[in-house]
Amino acid sequence: MASTAASPAFCAIPKISSTATRTATSTTRFRLKTPLRGLGFAGAAADPLLAHHVATKLRSSKSSSAKPVRGVASMAKKSVGDLTAADLKGKKVFVRADLNVPLDDNQNITDDTRIRAAVPTIKHLISNGAKVILSSHLGRPKGVTPKFSLAPLVPRLSQLLGVSVVKADDCIGPEVEKLVASLADGGVLLLENVRFYKEEEKNDPDFAKNLASLADIYVNDAFGTAHRAHASTEGVTKFLKPSVAGFLLQKELDYLVGAISNPKRPFAAIVGGSKVSSKIGVIESLLEKCDILLLGGGMIFTFYKAQGLSVGSSLVEEDKLDLATSLIAKAKARGVSLLLPSDVVVADKFAPDADSKIVPASGIPDGWMGLDIGPDSIKTFNDALETTKTVIWNGPMGVFEFDKFAVGTEAVAKKLAELSGKGVTTIIGGGDSVAAVEKVGVADVMSHISTGGGASLELLEGKELPGVLALDEAVPVAV
Ligand SMILES: Nc1ncnc2c1ncn2[C@@H]1O[C@H](COP(=O)(O)OP(=O)(O)OP(=O)(O)O)[C@@H](O)[C@H]1O
Numbered sequence: 161m162a163s164t165a166a167s168p169a170f171c172a173i174p175k176i177s178s179t180a181t182r183t184a185t186s187t188t189r190f191r192l193k194t195p196l197r198g199l200g201f202a203g204a205a206a207d208p209l210l211a212h213h214v215a216t217k218l219r220s221s222k223s224s225s226a227k228p229v230r231g232v233a234s235m236a237k238k239s240v241g242d243l244t245a246a247d248l249k250g251k252k253v254f255v256r257a258d259l260n261v262p263l264d265d266n267q268n269i270t271d272d273t274r275i276r277a278a279v280p281t282i283k284h285l286i287s288n289g290a291k292v293i294l295s296s297h298l299g300r301p302k303g304v305t306p307k308f309s310l311a312p313l314v315p316r317l318s319q320l321l322g323v324s325v326v327k328a329d330d331c332i333g334p335e336v337e338k339l340v341a342s343l344a345d346g347g348v349l350l351l352e353n354v355r356f357y358k359e360e361e362k363n364d365p366d367f368a369k370n371l372a373s374l375a376d377i378y379v380n381d382a383f384g385t386a387h388r389a390h391a392s393t394e395g396v397t398k399f400l401k402p403s404v405a406g407f408l409l410q411k412e413l414d415y416l417v418g419a420i421s422n423p424k425r426p427f428a429a430i431v432g433g434s435k436v437s438s439k440i441g442v443i444e445s446l447l448e449k450c451d452i453l454l455l456g457g458g459m460i461f462t463f464y465k466a467q468g469l470s471v472g473s474s475l476v477e478e479d480k481l482d483l484a485t486s487l488i489a490k491a492k493a494r495g496v497s498l499l500l501p502s503d504v505v506v507a508d509k510f511a512p513d514a515d516s517k518i519v520p521a522s523g524i525p526d527g528w529m530g531l532d533i534g535p536d537s538i539k540t541f542n543d544a545l546e547t548t549k550t551v552i553w554n555g556p557m558g559v560f561e562f563d564k565f566a567v568g569t570e571a572v573a574k575k576l577a578e579l580s581g582k583g584v585t586t587i588i589g590g591g592d593s594v595a596a597v598e599k600v601g602v603a604d605v606m607s608h609i610s611t612g613g614g615a616s617l618e619l620l621e622g623k624e625l626p627g628v629l630a631l632d633e634a635v636p637v638a639v
């Protein structure tokens with residue numbers, strides 16, 4: 161498809177009204193991912209950029225067991241909220257949470273979001289007299305690895321729950337059984353990292369049966385791990401009934417499936433991040449549902465190049481040029497307003513202190529790489545977002561880890577916060593966009609911030625998650 165060189169915005173913006181929101185530069189630092197080698201880029205001397213993106217690719221490369229979606233109805237699961245004191249008093253409840261939180265070198269928790277997100281379900285169980293057997297993984301250990309122990313989580317969990325959490329040194333076996341037997345009603349026992357057993361990730365039926373034998377009821381609240389068919393997320397449900405969804409899992413599904421399947425319109429999707437290849441499924445799925453699609457991040461240069469523009473030494477996936485063209489065509493055919501940035505911030509190297517300048521999308525000089533969207537694009541995006549009633553955002557607009565190239569990403573975060581205040585449903589779909597929203601300090605005002613990285617991406621791609629599928633169906637309500 162041909163585009164005008166000056167403005168590769170492919171469809172009309174529905175309404176133009178607001179003024180652009182520019183953001184203050186934050187000093188928060190982000191750690192870039194491990195330098196590695198091996199992807200194809202436009203331009204020759206782009207090694208740090210190359211390293212950055214290969215690392216990004218590997219970070220999300222673990223294969224999952226999620227299947228293409230069969231419909232929202234199949235996600236309607238029985239809830240822990242359906243269980244009353246009569247069901248729970250004195251009962252042993254196995255709660256699988258995702259307490260996979262980041263720890264620093266001294267084993268201090270650097271972000272307790274996932275622990276806080278697990279609290280409502282556990283408190284509901286405690287207050288109804290259940291004995292809570294809490295399970296999680298931490299990291300990707302190969303066998304028993306002390307630095308991946310869940311022990312550092314005990315003080316914060318105890319503080320948030322208002323009970324003294326007991327910690328087991330294992331997750332199955334006689335010692336654990338003794339601790340379970342001595343649990344008081346309303347007590348909480350935290351099992352050791354379930355991934356210390358290789359049988360967990362293999363979804364070994366005997367291991368799942370051992371876990372199940374500890375309890376009377378199963379609750380899955382581990383949204384961030386629901387795309388994994390592991391023993392504690394999927395296998396255990398074959399041996400333990402009822403198997404129900406926790407409050408966090410439900411909330412994630414309500415927003416990432418419910419609000420998107422049946423959105424208040426206009427519905428805008430903002431997709432960024434490094435590569436179009438890692439977001440194909442998300443873009444294709446959202447194109448079926450949204451009215452406006454805003455694209456940013458490293459992937460835009462593949463779209464530019466597909467349109468015949470020069471991209472200097474920006475990130476480009478040469479083998480995805482046809483795909484970019486076909487996504488543009490698909491958007492047009494569906495009547496979706498697909499907006500690409502009309503200007504970009506280019507840098508002379510991939511570094512926080514690079515020389516930079518703002519150029520039109522059609523004017524990226526040789527030897528320069530685009531690392532952020534420019535001010536005109538921010539204004540255009542803000543104007544387009546002004547019209548919306550539902551917005552979902554996944555992936556940063558630029559290399560936001562470098563303050564100099566964080567302006568576009570922070571502007572989107574601020575705009576969404578403003579819209580949230582006006583009643584727009586704002587959903588942050590996991591990954592780096594969550595980090596950006598937190599960096600700007602507007603996390604609390606968003607309608608929903610997903611606790612899942614891979615799990616949220618797979619839901620947005622329209623897949624069903626094995627950890628959800630395995631739960632008991634909700635009883636249909638007669639109308
Ligand atoms: N113009 C650009 N050039 C190079 N890299 C970019 C550019 N814009 C954004 N990025 C990088 O994209 C990375 C995020 O991409 P990714 O695809 O992982 O997004 P995400 O979906 O938010 O994250 P996750 O995979 O954790 O869910 C960031 O590290 C950021 O630096």
Ligand SMILES: O=C(O)[C@H](O)COP(=O)(O)O
Binds near residue numbers: 222299300385614615
């Ligand atoms: O951090 C996550 O995305 C979840 O805890 C899942 O972890 P995993 O990718 O190691 O399965």
